Amino acid sequence: MPWELKSDRPIYSQLIEQIELRICSGVYPLGSKLPSVRDLAQEAAVNPNTMQRALAKLEEDGLLYTNRTSGRFVTEDVNMIKQVKNRLAKEHVQVFLKKMTELGFDYEEILSIITTIAEEMKE
Amino acid sequence: MSNILECKNVTKVFGAKAALRDVTLNIPRGKIVGLLGPNASGKSTFIKLCNDLLTPTSGEILIDGKKPGVDTKKIVSYLPERNYLNDWMRVSDIIGLFRDFYTDFNEEKAYDMLKRLDINPKDKLKTMSKGTKEKVQLILVMSREAQLYMLDEPIGGVDPAARDYILDTILSNYNENATIIISTHLISDIEKILDEVVFIKEGKIVLTKTVDEIREESGKSVDSLFREVFKC
Secondary structure, X not given: OOOOOOOOOOHHHHHHHHHHHXXXXXXXXXXXXXXXXXXXXXXXXXXXXXXXXXXXXXXXXXXXXXXXXXXXXXXXXXXXXXXXXXXXXXXXXXHHHHHHHHOOOOHHHHXXXXXXXXXXXXX | OOEEEEEEEEEEEEOOEEEEEEEEEEEEOOOEEEEEOOOOOOHXXXXXXXXXXXXXXXXXXXXXXXXXXXXXXXXXXXXXXXOOOOOOOEHHHHHHHHHHHOOOEOHHHHHHHHHHOOOOOOXXXXXXXXXXXXXXXXXXXXXXXXXXXXXXXXXXXXXXXHHHHHHHHHHHHOOOOOEEEEEEOOHHHHHHHOOEEEEEEOOEEEEEEEHHHHHHHHOOOHHHHHHHHOOO
């Protein structure tokens, strides 16, 4: 999964989002050990201090935890990850609904478009 | 001491022209700082003053608490804006020179980077393109285990792919107690790796902020803000 960072938003908050996404999608599985700050920073081509800040925030939120001797790990709490997933889903849907409303569709129409496209994609 | 570089009211005048005017700036350890400004804004003058190639007309510069001189050169790794290496030398000769000259030079690191950038250590500098020469110089500078790196336009002449590798090299070789100051106007390429940016305009510092502060406050990239501040 490549790191996608936009240039007009703070890097720190984008790193948090991207790591959350990697945890939710299983790139970093539950309870697994995270790469070092240095490696992650290099992979994302960002400043190590910025990466460190993002990881510290995720730790504060409880999604990551540090074992003093052996490094940083992803939480094993399934519910917590479920919560993050729901939050991310909500954000995506909000953005989507906003755009669809701008295009002039009402709620009923949007639902029917979703159903049709989902059917098409199944085939 | 937490600041690697302290600069107090520094002014540098060339004849009737002031290249730097009353510059006060403190740069902590462990940061990557971008010194950003248009042409002729005083970036190189500032870096030269820090490396004892120029002396301030007034004011004071302290590196690790000392005035620029022999002692600070031991801990500062400087990439000048132009090539100063002898053209007839082979890369391996120059590595030998650096090894003899600087006690903090890591020869192994230099050869490793040459290999990754596909540069033959047996090649003479004069046979190399401008971009390759720049790469060699940057490799030499980044192979020192210095406390302060001052890179004057390090990526100007190299292609975008090599630029990415060079930024990667800077990130991977950077030790967390060292500070890197990079002067450039190729901002969009490097803003992701910077902690802080210093905007310099007509010899004066007009802004010092972290990259994320700039993005947060203005909703713009450092590159866009730069274009706005320095609009011609």
